[in-house]
Amino acid sequence: MMLPTLPTVPAEVNRAATAELRKITAVRSGWMLPPVLAAVGFVVASASALRGSGPQPREALVTGTATVGLYLAIAVAVGAAAIGGAVAAGDEYRYRGMDLTALFTPDRNVLFGAKAGVAAAYSLVLAACAEIGAALGLLAFGRHTVEFGWRLVGVFGGGLLAAVCWGVIGVGLGLLVRSPNLAVIAMAGWLFILEPLIWLVAKGAGIAGVVVLLPGSATIGSVAVGSFPESPFLPPNAASAVVLVIWAVAAGAAGWWYLRTRDI
């Protein structure tokens, strides 16, 4: 009986992806960030596990305040992933490296795929490191206050998904605005200024439900498994994940289109 064979990765894709990976590991921040995030995760999760309370089914945060550190660690990892994605794409223009990259990888589809794929993988690593650190903190200091069950697994999974999506969003914006700083400002401005304003306006207009389609709401909804059930701003967990993936695909597609159709 013939065994099915795995599809071979084309050499061109493999080369482009290796180059993108080396771009990350060639700078100090690239290889220092994962252990730093693990340490941050461990510290904040340990602190909240020591001071917080256990699961509160009737409270907003159903996993209990002892897990606040975990959420913080995920937030930091998601932020780092978004910035990492923006830098991966924007730095190419900042230091005029995109010309060279495009020369070595003439197929712009492969170029984008390698960049977005490696950024997504690196984002996954960042989130995983932060979550492993946080999990160790919870295990060490929160065995009596934290409920280790499927809900917590959902939080971990949501964090990984959010980091990957924001890594891709960062790449898409970095390619669109051709600057890491502008891309980061755009993301921060949206999340901390525009989206809260839209929340307020939508609530005032009596259409608070529409904000569940926004990326900030979708991110919180993806991670906050079962928490804030009464909030009109957050979609259900599964829907949040889908909405967030759609935002990542849209931002990535916009960056891909721009890379394909415009001069370098």
Place this chain on the structure above:
Amino acid sequence: MSAARSLAVSISGLHKQFEGAVALRDVGFSVPAGTTAALVGPPGSGKSTLIHILLGLLRADSGVAETFDGGGIGAVLQQRGLHPARTVRAQLRVYAAAAGVDDERVDALLAMLRLDEAAATRVRDVPDGLRTRLAVAQALLAQPRLLVLDDPFEGLESPERAWLFDYLRAHARRGGTTLFTSQSLAAAVPVCDQVIVLSAGSVAYQGSPRRLRRNHPDRLVVAASSPIALATTLAAQGFTDAVMRSDGRLAVAEASRAEIEAAAALARVHLGEVVAEPVHPDRVLAILTKSSAPPAYPAPAPATMYGTR
């Protein structure tokens, strides 16, 4: 068809403008395989725009720019594209991965371009000449047949330029082709078979350095008992390009020795020593491009001004 096969680069009817400003106007030339061509012109003449179009990084408004690169293209761009936070070696390894070459090739290039001592230094901390060498190393990673080098002499010291000249000559001997840009004709002619002079986006000259030299013959520097009288007589005969030197001698362009002697006799001027002096290539460039830009690089020794190729 067979003619196209022997070409490494073919450009025809190339036109590009940026927001109304014409960068290239009906530019056309070709570079035969196995030769070295220099694209020379002052800043803003369209050299880098042409290189970017040739490499597929910019789209032309009209015209065709093609490479027939059976063995791949290696390029140095004017904006070197080096990340300041990477080490020299890491920078090279990034594009080695993209080119599909191993670390042995990286180490060989580091040694060949004498970058090995700076291999662990961050790009931001190395001098301009070393950055240019690093950019050249990147271009050579995949041992390409066609080299496209935008301003490769920028920041290089004389020995480094000499090394690059030698490399380009050896590359041509191996059948490789090079198209490079330069702001200085003097820097370019020692190594090229063909010169294309760009002026304000148009080709002002295309041909061999030797023909360029024939078109701009030596000046004759003459000692005369009355240089002013001699210059006035020469001007009356149509030889207006005569310049008085600080040592009192007269440098005359375009007039033959016999014509100068005839003018001296007419002006009753006693003529002393007459010495032929090659016109500096960058003076030729200034004439061709009607610019007054100073040479971008130190002038080479007179013996190599128009090379031996």
